[in-house]
Amino acid sequence: MDDRAGGESLLFLTDDQLRKGIEAMFFAYRGFTADPDRILAEKGYGRAHHRALHFINRSPGTTVNNLLNTLGVTKQSLNRVLRSLIEDGLVVSAIGTRDKRERHLTLTEEGRALEQALSNAQRARMRAAYKAAGPEAVLGFRAVLEAMMDADMRRQYRKLTETLGPGV
Amino acid sequence: MDDRAGGESLLFLTDDQLRKGIEAMFFAYRGFTADPDRILAEKGYGRAHHRALHFINRSPGTTVNNLLNTLGVTKQSLNRVLRSLIEDGLVVSAIGTRDKRERHLTLTEEGRALEQALSNAQRARMRAAYKAAGPEAVLGFRAVLEAMMDADMRRQYRKLTETLGPGV
DNA sequence: TGGTAATGTCAACAAGGCTGACGTATTCTG
DNA sequence: CAGAATACGTCAGCCTTGTTGACATTACCA
Numbered sequence: 001m002d003d004r005a006g007g008e009s010l011l012f013l014t015d016d017q018l019r020k021g022i023e024a025m026f027f028a029y030r031g032f033t034a035d036p037d038r039i040l041a042e043k044g045y046g047r048a049h050h051r052a053l054h055f056i057n058r059s060p061g062t063t064v065n066n067l068l069n070t071l072g073v074t075k076q077s078l079n080r081v082l083r084s085l086i087e088d089g090l091v092v093s094a095i096g097t098r099d100k101r102e103r104h105l106t107l108t109e110e111g112r113a114l115e116q117a118l119s120n121a122q123r124a125r126m127r128a129a130y131k132a133a134g135p136e137a138v139l140g141f142r143a144v145l146e147a148m149m150d151a152d153m154r155r156q157y158r159k160l161t162e163t164l165g166p167g168v
Numbered sequence: 169m170d171d172r173a174g175g176e177s178l179l180f181l182t183d184d185q186l187r188k189g190i191e192a193m194f195f196a197y198r199g200f201t202a203d204p205d206r207i208l209a210e211k212g213y214g215r216a217h218h219r220a221l222h223f224i225n226r227s228p229g230t231t232v233n234n235l236l237n238t239l240g241v242t243k244q245s246l247n248r249v250l251r252s253l254i255e256d257g258l259v260v261s262a263i264g265t266r267d268k269r270e271r272h273l274t275l276t277e278e279g280r281a282l283e284q285a286l287s288n289a290q291r292a293r294m295r296a297a298y299k300a301a302g303p304e305a306v307l308g309f310r311a312v313l314e315a316m317m318d319a320d321m322r323r324q325y326r327k328l329t330e331t332l333g334p335g336v
Numbered sequence: 337t338g339g340t341a342a343t344g345t346c347a348a349c350a351a352g353g354c355t356g357a358c359g360t361a362t363t364c365t366g
Numbered sequence: 367c368a369g370a371a372t373a374c375g376t377c378a379g380c381c382t383t384g385t386t387g388a389c390a391t392t393a394c395c396a
Contacts, residue, residue, distance in 0.1 A: 012303040018291045020329050021298070021310060025200050026219075027321040028313035030240065032193050046351055051194075064374065072198065077353055079375065101362045101373040123186045129315035130189065133308065135180040140301065140308020142188060145196035147297035153195040161188050214382055232343065245384055247344065269342040269393050 021144075035121035043114065048073075048081045053107065053115040056091060058160060061104045063096070070156055090114060189312075203289035211282065216241075216249045221275065221283040224259060226328065229272045231264070238324055258282060 011017070036050050055070050056062060064082070068075055082105070085091040090111030096102035107115060130138050146154060179185065204218050223238050224230060232250070236243055250273070253259040258279030264270035275283060298306050314322060 012306045018294045021294050024310050024313040027325045028316045029197050031317045126186045126189050129312050132315035133311040137308030137311040138180045140305030141312035142192050143301040143305040144297050144309035145192040147300035148196045149199045157195045
């Protein structure tokens with residue numbers, strides 16, 4: 001099928017191969033967001049709410065500024081989303097004890113419930129994809145994605161995942 | 169968290185592993201779109217224009233309906249983008265010869281130039297990621313992404329890529 | 337000829353980005 | 367201690383890109 005026989009090992013860098021990767025990213029990202037999007041639509045929320053819920057759940061007590069850096073949006077944009085989540089009782093914003101200028105964000109029970117519903121749906125798809133592709137593929141998958149990030153995003157990604165267990 | 173120490177070949181299906189994949193997708197997609205976004209912003213276009221240019225370039229002479237299915241948006245939404253591209257002389261819309269209701273879309277020289285600039289930028293990043301991760305990883309990368317797509321997206325993806333050369 | 341399909345377009349709306357400006361605590365620093 | 371800097375919130379306005387709904391035109395087809 002391919003000829004790794006000769007000076008072959010660079011075949012994966014052809015434009016065709018790269019374009020396959022580009023189109024795969026495009027179509028896969030749609031699948032990646034499809035299931036949570038359905039749940040969010042029912043509740044009257046959008047992807048931005050999902051992202052906020054995800055990272056607050058991931059780092060309970062995180063500050064607004066931290067979240068801003070992780071999400072890469074303006075404070076005005078985040079604030080709009082955060083305000084509705086707080087009003088709806090999914091997120092609690094607590095004045096910092098050490099530094100009273102800071103607001104520490106945590107999920108309420110209800111917020112955790114929605115976050116769970118969303119991430120269960122997303123994990124289910126991811127699990128199916130992992131299962132279909134196999135453990136070897138998963139390592140490759142994450143290696144390419146990690147290499148595709150901007151340097152500061154990669155730093156954040158590693159920071160978030162470094163505390164996790166074995167298995168890369 | 170869990171100790172599948174025994175049947176550990178399923179370690180890659182733990183929630184932690186799945187979450188890593190989810191966060192990797194999130195951060196990587198940002199990198200994936202960052203470079204074209206910069207070019208587009210200069211020209212006063214957005215991602216929607218990029219997507220249209222990409223798939224018209226990919227399938228010259230494609231119809232509006234085809235493009236609609238590929239992009240998964242409403243015709244009103246696509247039309248707005250298409251209209252500006254046509255007005256700016258990047259895309260030509262030709263009435264079908266066989267079926268005069270259809271419009272066949274092709275890029276002009278100028279359209280091709282912009283598409284090239286965009287896809288060069290995107291390919292450069294993809295190339296760097298591929299190179300950093302290696303050929304094995306690339307196969308895994310695409311395997312997982314493909315498994316993550318909705319069935320009809322996967323069909324379209326395969327249709328687009330089936331005509332390409334060797335190397336999976 | 338009537339039904340259906342492909343396309344374009346108008347209007348209205350919403351989410352979620354953005355910039356700019358301003359206000360208010362609070363903390364840090366010279 | 368005064369002033370600068372930081373963290374946050376908010377108002378106003380703008381843009382892109384998605385949505386629905388309605389309607390017109392043209393053309394194919396049974």
